[in-house]
Structure formats: C-alpha cells, structure tokens
Amino acid sequence: MIPVTKPFLPPISQYQEYIEGIWKRNWLTNNGPLVNELELKLKDYLNVDNVLFVSNGTIAIQLAIKALGLKEEVITTPFSYVATTSSLVWEGCTPVYVDIDPDTLNIDPKKIEDAITPKTTGILATHCFGNPCDIDSIQKIAKKYHLKVIYDAAHCFATKYQGRSVFEFGDISTTSFHATKLFHTVEGGGVFTNDKGLAEQIAYFRNFGHDGPEQFMGVGINGKNSELHAAMGLVNLGFIDSILVKRKQQTDYYQKILKGLPLKTIKLQDYEGFNYAYFPVVFDSEDITLKAKKILEDNQIFPRRYFYPSLSKLSYVTGKTPVSDDISSRILCLPVYYDLTREEQDLVGRFLYKALSIK
Numbered sequence: 001m002i003p004v005t006k007p008f009l010p011p012i013s014q015y016q017e018y019i020e021g022i023w024k025r026n027w028l029t030n031n032g033p034l035v036n037e038l039e040l041k042l043k044d045y046l047n048v049d050n051v052l053f054v055s056n057g058t059i060a061i062q063l064a065i066k067a068l069g070l071k072e073e074v075i076t077t078p079f080s081y082v083a084t085t086s087s088l089v090w091e092g093c094t095p096v097y098v099d100i101d102p103d104t105l106n107i108d109p110k111k112i113e114d115a116i117t118p119k120t121t122g123i124l125a126t127h128c129f130g131n132p133c134d135i136d137s138i139q140k141i142a143k144k145y146h147l148k149v150i151y152d153a154a155h156c157f158a159t160k161y162q163g164r165s166v167f168e169f170g171d172i173s174t175t176s177f178h179a180t181k182l183f184h185t186v187e188g189g190g191v192f193t194n195d196k197g198l199a200e201q202i203a204y205f206r207n208f209g210h211d212g213p214e215q216f217m218g219v220g221i222n223g224k225n226s227e228l229h230a231a232m233g234l235v236n237l238g239f240i241d242s243i244l245v246k247r248k249q250q251t252d253y254y255q256k257i258l259k260g261l262p263l264k265t266i267k268l269q270d271y272e273g274f275n276y277a278y279f280p281v282v283f284d285s286e287d288i289t290l291k292a293k294k295i296l297e298d299n300q301i302f303p304r305r306y307f308y309p310s311l312s313k314l315s316y317v318t319g320k321t322p323v324s325d326d327i328s329s330r331i332l333c334l335p336v337y338y339d340l341t342r343e344e345q346d347l348v349g350r351f352l353y354k355a356l357s358i359k
Contacts, residue, residue, distance in 0.1 A: 057176025097319035160273030
C-alpha cells in the first residue's frame with residue numbers, strides 16, 4: 001500500500017533517551033524543561049523572535065484570533081483545511097471568503113479590497129501547500145484598512161519568503177506539528193509573532209490565564225503541550241534537513257516522470273524558499289480526477305482530494321467562490337513521505353498514465 005503520507009519516525013533509541021529523562025524527573029506537562037528546550041531550538045533553527053509550543057494547529061489559530069481581538073467579519077480563503085474556517089466560527093467571527101488565485105491556490109489579493117466592509121477586523125490567509133501567499137500585497141491592504149493579519153502556515157515548516165522564515169510575517173503566524181507534517185511532535189502546533197507583548201499574552205492564554213499558582217491574568221484555555229510531545233519534536237528536529245532534501249528529490253522525480261501529462265502544478269511564490277511538503281496536481285476535469293483516483297486506489301495507492309470540498313460549501317457558512325470550487329473538484333495530492341521509493345513513485349506515474357489514457 002502507498003498512502004498519501006506517512007509520519008516520519010526517528011530511531012526509537014533516541015526517543016527513549018528523552019523518555020527516560022521524563023521518567024526520572026516525573027514532570028510530564030505544565031511548561032516542562034523539554035517544552036522550553038524545544039521552543040528555544042525552534043527559535044534558533046527558524047531564526048524567529050518568539051515561538052509558543054501549543055497543543056495543536058487549530059488551537060494555535062484560535063489563540064491568535066483571541067489575542068488579536070478579532071470579531072465580526074474576517075476575510076479568509078475557501079481553499080484550506082476546515083480548521084481555518086471552523087476556528088473563526090468557533091470564536092464567534094463570520095468568515096468572508098475571497099476566492100483564490102488559480103495558479104498559486106492562495107487567496108487572491110486583487111479581490112480582497114472588494115470584500116472589506118466596516119465590520120471587517122482582520123484577514124486569515126493560508127499559505128497553501130507551503131506556498132507563501134502574496135504577503136507584500138496583503139500587508140499593504142491590511143495597513144491601508146487597519147486590519148490584523150493571521151497566516152495559517154500549517155504546511156510551512158522551513159518555508160522561507162524573501163530569505164526569511166514565513167513565520168515572521170503577519171501579526172501572528174500559526175503552524176501545525178501534526179504527525180503528517182514535515183516536522184512533527186505527534187500532535188502539536190506553534191504560534192509565532194514578532195510582538196513580544198502578544199507572545200506573552202498568548203503564553204497566559206494557553207495556560208488558563210495563570211500568572212502563578214493562585215492568580216490569573218484573565219480568561220485562558222488549556223493550550224499547553226506535554227513533555228512527551230516535546231521529546232518527539234526534539235528528536236525530529238535533528239532530521240529535518242534530511243527530510244527537506246528527500247522531499248525536494250521526490251518532487252523533482254515526480255516532475256520528471258509526469259512530464260508531458262495534462263496535469264497542472266502550483267505556481268510557487270518563492271522557488272528558493274519552498275519546502276516541498278506536498279505534491280498537488282490539477283486535472284482537466286473532475287471526471288478525469290475521479291477516474292485517476294479510482295485507478296490508483298484500485299492498485300493500493302491512496303492520493304487525497306486536498307482540499308475538497310471548497311470550504312464555502314460547508315453547511316454553516318456562505319460564500320461564492322467559483323475558482324476554489326473548480327480547483328477543489330480537480331485536485332489530487334500524490335503520495336510523498338520520507339521513505340517513499342522511486343519505484344513506488346514510478347508506480348504512481350504508471351497508473352496516472354493509464355488513467356489519462358497515455359501509453
């Protein structure tokens with residue numbers, strides 16, 4: 001079987017070393033030493049000012065919304081994982097969809113201003129598949145209309161934009177450290193901001209608002225993460241450069257073996273800074289997409305329709321997004337993971353040729 005992805009697992013002996021230390025200290029959670037060590041090492045590796053390790057990428061978005069005081073309408077993308085939209089709704093905001101660019105698959109900045117109303121308080125944009133948004137254009141609009149900006153950078157570990165970590169941009173950037181991501185802590189997420197005051201506020205938010213054992217700075221939630229998860233992150237961080245090299249090699253090989261097929265790949269915003277986290281392809285029609293998916297699955301190869309359906313189709317929101325609707329009906333993400341072999345990629349390519357009736 002060839003799944004769309006597999007979690008990277010480091011040598012178990014290296015993880016066990018950290019686990020033995022956790023057992024000796026008997027300190028499992030509540031801002032333990034490994035959580036602090038991971039945050040410091042992530043700051044150093046990513047060259048960012050502030051990083052907070054939290055329980056998952058969805059909580060990261062919700063903490064960002066709360067910290068920035070977003071309310072009423074927030075402009076966002078219809079082409080993302082459901083957590084981008086559901087977090088806004090969960091926090092009492094109204095998602096206002098702006099359609100995507102058909103080439104980058106990110107929110108189209110040329111359409112943002114038309115969606116701004118007196119009720120608009122912010123922009124929540126996704127760097128889809130690790131491909132940065134047009135950050136400069138979004139920032140100009142945000143500055144003009146005094147809007148806060150959150151970037152859902154769940155796919156973006158190690159992605160750079162103009163030579164800097166993509167996590168440095170926006171008022172707050174968030175990411176996921178879920179097991180399926182390039183860098184993972186099994187479950188987990190990160191919040192990034194250049195604003196020290198915001199970072200301190202979010203640190204209180206993620207721990208019930210505690211300011212010491214018997215007093216509180218205000219309302220908070222349980223957004224902490226554990227020593228066990230931090231241990232996995234610390235081990236995996238030692239392998240991230242190798243993981244990134246492998247993903248680029250796999251992407252280059254897919255591009256080689258699929259050359260000439262009627263498939264469209266995404267237009268990159270920054271070729272030098274891309275992390276190659278996913279390999280999405282867009283077919284000419286939904287019928288062909290479903291045919292390809294079936295042929296692959298009949299042969300134990302399991303791509304995913306990332307992202308389907310378009311979020312504007314959710315039952316609890318409204319919005320007209322024809323480009324996103326169209327792309328979501330025609331896209332498949334092909335398998336990529338650390339130990340995927342070239343022989344397995346050849347199999348994927350062979351069945352795609354068959355699906356597209358090319359010999």
